[in-house]
Amino acid sequence: xxxxxxxxxxxxxxxxxxxxxxxxxxxxxxxxxxxxxxxxxxxxxxxxxxxxxxxxxxxxxxxxxxxxxxxxxxxxxxxxxxxxxxxxxxxxxxxxxxxxxxxxxxxxxxxxxxxxxxxxxxxxxxxxxxxxxxxxxxxxxxxxxxxxxxxxxxxxxxxxxxxxxxxxxxxxxxxxxxxxxxxxxxxxxxxxxxxxxxxxxxxxxxxxxxxxxxxxxxxxxxxxxxxxxxxxxxxxxxxxxxxxxxxxxxxxxxxxxxxxxxxxxxxxxxxxxxxxxxxxxxxxxxxxxxxxxxxxxxxxxxxxxxxxxxxxxxxxxxxxxxxxxxxxxxxxxxxxxxxxxxxxxxxxxxxxxx
Numbered sequence: 035x036x037x038x039x040x041x042x043x044x045x046x047x048x049x050x051x052x053x054x055x056x057x058x059x060x061x062x063x064x065x066x067x068x069x070x071x072x073x074x075x076x077x078x079x080x081x082x083x084x085x086x087x088x089x090x091x092x093x094x095x096x097x098x099x100x101x102x103x104x105x106x107x108x109x110x111x112x113x114x115x116x117x118x119x120x121x122x123x124x125x126x127x128x129x130x131x132x133x134x135x136x137x138x139x140x141x142x143x144x145x146x147x148x149x150x151x152x153x154x155x156x157x158x159x160x161x162x163x164x165x166x167x168x169x170x171x172x173x174x175x176x177x178x179x180x181x182x183x184x185x186x187x188x189x190x191x192x193x194x195x196x197x198x199x200x201x202x203x204x205x206x207x208x209x210x211x212x213x214x215x216x217x218x219x220x221x222x223x224x225x226x227x228x229x230x231x232x233x234x235x236x237x238x239x240x241x242x243x244x245x246x247x248x249x250x251x252x253x254x255x256x257x258x259x260x261x262x263x264x265x266x267x268x269x270x271x272x273x274x275x276x277x278x279x280x281x282x283x284x285x286x287x288x289x290x291x292x293x294x295x296x297x298x299x300x301x302x303x304x305x306x307x308x309x310x311x312x313x314x315x316x317x318x319x320x321x322x323x324x325x326x327x328x329x330x331x332x333x334x335x336x337x338x339x340x341x342x343x344x345x346x347x348x349x350x351x352x353x354x355x356x357x358x359x360x361x362x363x364x365x366x367x368x369x370x371x372x373x374x375x376x377x378x379x380x381x382x383x384x385x386x387x388x
Contacts, residue, residue, distance in 0.1 A: 078103040080230050082116050083370035087256035088159045092166025098173040100186050106166060107230035108223045131155035133165035143168045149365040151282050181205045190220045243306055244333020248351055251302035251359055257368045259361045261287040264297030266304035281365050295349050298361045307388045313349040320386035330385060338381040348377050
């Protein structure tokens with residue numbers, strides 16, 4: 035979000051556009067079929083795994099039909115190329131983070147959406163949800179403005195230059211405004227949308243138990259982690275046990291509908307293969323079919339234990355190309371990550387094929 039006409043207009047624009055509060059977004063049982071066929075809304079490709087669940091959440095939270103995951107992805111690409119470091123994602127105008135918020139605008143739209151205790155434009159979850167919140171409100175404002183043209187273009191112009199500039203020109207500011215930056219920004223984002231439209235989180239070829247299980251799990255991408263939650267029939271609230279399930283000092287699991295690592299695996303394989311509930315038992319039930327890391331196939335199970343001691347604490351599903359699909363921990367969602375960073379490398383214990 036490059037502020038072209040000063041911080042004041044951007045802040046005024048944020049005040050003019052009404053704030054839309056986000057509720058927690060989860061996939062409930064009744065949404066399973068829709069998730070499997072629509073990928074949470076229109077499809078998405080070419081997006082880093084760490085951005086994907088937050089884009090889908092931001093899209094799902096907005097009732098405006100003009101909002102799509104690909105629109106948000108194209109905007110993020112234009113803003114920062116999905117960069118997240120201060121060296122790479124700080125503009126000359128002082129805009130910060132992957133969604134390029136200036137401090138004044140962030141104060142209006144920023145929230146601690148990822149639940150880590152800090153609302154920061156540098157946190158991917160916080161930034162993307164704030165981007166979606168602001169764009170959703172701008173879309174609503176664009177459609178009620180009476181101005182002609184594509185409401186997406188009007189909203190993008192408001193995001194880039196402030197809604198005050200859209201009001202001034204009763205539409206997208208012309209090329210003569212701010213050396214054409216807003217005009218070109220809107221044009222580029224709309225043109226790039228098709229490159230981010232895709233069929234899903236994973237393109238899983240082939241058939242068989244493992245591939246089918248991976249497809250079922252991938253349909254739940256973006257569902258929150260809930261300690262003790264979930265099972266063969268889908269996500270559910272979990273519980274706290276004195277150590278696990280807490281976020282910022284409160285029991286998150288008891289109010290979060292989702293999966294933990296092992297319930298996601300159990301759900302994915304059920305009923306074809308009826309795996310037990312917890313990760314250590316899942317390893318025990320499948321360890322007779324051990325798989326080397328060099329021979330992994332989609333759907334294989336990977337396990338981690340503290341220091342490789344054998345006390346297994348996490349399970350994930352191999353998703354191909356060196357990635358796993360898993361439910362990492364409280365405060366996170368089901369997502370795709372490289373094996374090397376999914377959990378501490380020193381804790382990797384082994385893999386099995388159910």
